[in-house]
Amino acid sequence: MRVKPTDLDIAFAGSPVDRADRLRTDASALEALKGPQARLLLLDGLAPRLDGQGALAWGSLADAEPGAEIVFLGLMDGAACFAQVAPALWQGGAKGPRNMFPLLSALSPGDMATFGGAKALVDWHARHRFCARCGSPTELAKGGWQRNCTSPACKAEHFPRVDPVTIMLVELAGAPEPTVLLGRQPMFPPLNYSALAGFVEPGETIEEAVAREIEEEAGVRARDVSYVVSQPWPFVSSLMIGCHAWADSPEITIDRNELDDARWFTRTEVARAMDGDADAALKLPPRFAIAHQLLRWWLARG
Amino acid sequence: MRVKPTDLDIAFAGSPVDRADRLRTDASALEALKGPQARLLLLDGLAPRLDGQGALAWGSLADAEPGAEIVFLGLMDGAACFAQVAPALWQGGAKGPRNMFPLLSALSPGDMATFGGAKALVDWHARHRFCARCGSPTELAKGGWQRNCTSPACKAEHFPRVDPVTIMLVELAGAPEPTVLLGRQPMFPPLNYSALAGFVEPGETIEEAVAREIEEEAGVRARDVSYVVSQPWPFVSSLMIGCHAWADSPEITIDRNELDDARWFTRTEVARAMDGDADAALKLPPRFAIAHQLLRWWLARG
Structure with a gap:
């Protein structure tokens, strides 16, 4: 029996989060989404944190660490979903499990995909604090889907790397x-x-x-x-x-x-x-x- | 009549240059290739320079500008091929035609591919003078297929982006x-x-x-x-x-x-x-x- 590529179990694909790309460039809409209903993906370092049922654990934006950058993941079940780039991630003090694969195996396919997309994005922010063109600090833009050089002489725009x-x-x-x-x-x-x-x-x-x-x-x-x-x-x-x-x-x-x-x-x-x-x-x-x-x-x- | 994807004329593909990847990590072999036989791809800014026959113009390493970084493109017809990352490219003074497409249309498919690969690599070097992680200067490594952070506390390795x-x-x-x-x-x-x-x-x-x-x-x-x-x-x-x-x-x-x-x-x-x-x-x-x-x-x- 043939297995079509579409029948394969492709891990890290199929997230239920709608990226809602149009909202990234709408600063006021994005701000309005950051209310008490907003969900924050909880991470241990760059590894997923699980709730009692073995699903991804979510908190609210009040759980974000001081100084953290907030990235917009998209919309799920009517709620805006965010993740944080905690300062420890770029200051080198982030703690998490050495091997996150046992944790990942416990996740549902949808959770695995949501985590994977968020992890890749958060990790990119943590490793791109500076402008590769001029060396100046960069700052988060477009809900976390861009970083801009803060030097007025440079202003280079940087995008998540794949x-x-x-x-x-x-x-x-x-x-x-x-x-x-x-x-x-x-x-x-x-x-x-x-x-x-x-x-x-x-x-x-x-x-x-x-x-x-x-x-x-x-x-x-x-x-x-x-x-x-x-x-x-x-x-x-x-x-x-x-x-x-x-x-x-x-x-x-x-x-x-x-x-x-x-x-x-x-x-x-x-x-x-x-x-x-x-x-x-x-x-x-x-x-x-x-x-x-x-x-x-x-x-x-x- | 069907056209198979392999029958299509895919521009910028099919370069005759053998990337000879194994040589990139062999510093002494790479140095030995930089003799008078070595060929240097000549560019106007980031655009191709053409010889009298409408082909890519090549010089020797003696044509490299002072302070230029040299990247190893690979081997062609027994000769080592290089391109230079001229200081003007990262200092903002590079001059070249505003629209290089008319020039490109004149090139043979193989030349177009050789130029395209070289252009993408040279351009990457010009835009990645600094470490995105810590902001320190980076330096060329592995024949131009890597840049390393010069800060001993960071040492991040960076690779050409696609x-x-x-x-x-x-x-x-x-x-x-x-x-x-x-x-x-x-x-x-x-x-x-x-x-x-x-x-x-x-x-x-x-x-x-x-x-x-x-x-x-x-x-x-x-x-x-x-x-x-x-x-x-x-x-x-x-x-x-x-x-x-x-x-x-x-x-x-x-x-x-x-x-x-x-x-x-x-x-x-x-x-x-x-x-x-x-x-x-x-x-x-x-x-x-x-x-x-x-x-x-x-x-x-x-």
Whole structure:
């Protein structure tokens, strides 16, 4: 049975918050939304805080820390939703769990998406206190969807950054059984393999970036790149662009600066790993990673 | 006859320069490449300079201006290719043609791509002299594919920025003739229409960004978004992600802050414009714009 890309469980997508973009530029409307009904997303450092039911915890704007910047996330259930950029986030004193993934796994898909979008935006503000052009301090604008340089001589406008990243399943043409190229980074737990990935650089199409990454990391020439599915990834703030490509030769030359290993795996091996078989030849990335969903799509491809 | 996305003429793609990414981190290899054989891309401000044959003009590293930063573009025909970030570019004194598009139209596809990638990278260096995190000066690293904060207390690493932008053809389901939604910005010349477009924001998939833009700019609800083709766009440094989507209702509500007009056009009307008919109902974007290529693909869709 085929799995359509739209049937995949793409984590961090599908937030119920309406971004209400038109309100960002309407200063008086935005101010009017900051009443007692307004909701403030509560964070521990950059990690989500959960309520008693395992959902995202929300407070009111009265819970914001002194000196915090307030960003407008959008509207949900008739209420305006905000998040704060707490001073500790840019002063280096922010505390939060070292690994927030166990917390994220507990969230509903909608909450995960709302958190992911807010985290990426708040994090951007915390890391962009100054103008990259002239070095002067910047200040929040347009409800948190812009920062402006405070130097009258510069006045540069800065926008939240999203880094496009290609991530790809390379399939070996003519193999007796469908066979896919996966790699492992040195930091991965033992036996863990995932799809190869890399940032899109200036001057590249998606398809060119896919081919370059595969060649660089594994010495494999890819052809016929096709887009499958995308995912926002808030660590730090990427747009993961999931693709499929074909390779004609099984020969691999691993770039040891990037990868610990890269290997071809058969559908049988990947399927066993997907089923959680303890004796499987590899371990897969968790389900909220787009690589996991790409492999689900590939297994069902028939 | 169908036009496959791979048959389209995607401008700024397909540079013959091999990025040779492995050399960026190899300081001694990079130094060794900076000999008399090395080629320096010559620019007027941020515009290309042409040689007598209408090709990109190249000099040697001896042509670099005093104080310029040198970025490594890659290898071509056995020679190392560089570009310079001239001090005038960040000091505000850079001179170049106001409109470089006539110049670009003269270039071969490969030269256009080489120029586009170099322009986006050089421009990024010129606009990122300081650390966005702490405001200290930054310095070029890894052959120009990174900038590092010079403050020992910060040491933040910064990477060339690429902004993902969705650009979409929205087609009206159930129309008697294939019909597409196009809009015009106030700055467009009279009668010029193009595909709607907008930046992907943190927390969105490509498909969500497409649907949001169409809703925001034209009040049209889109479904079944599919990816068609992508393009690097060096003004400033975007990754254009070309998509198709369907709409079920012809009703349009124009966001006058964004658009001067948005209308449905039939295939006949678009085909006449594509043929350069002076009496056509609209004028199309130039062929090096992805919107033009998306419309070519759509016309041939059958």
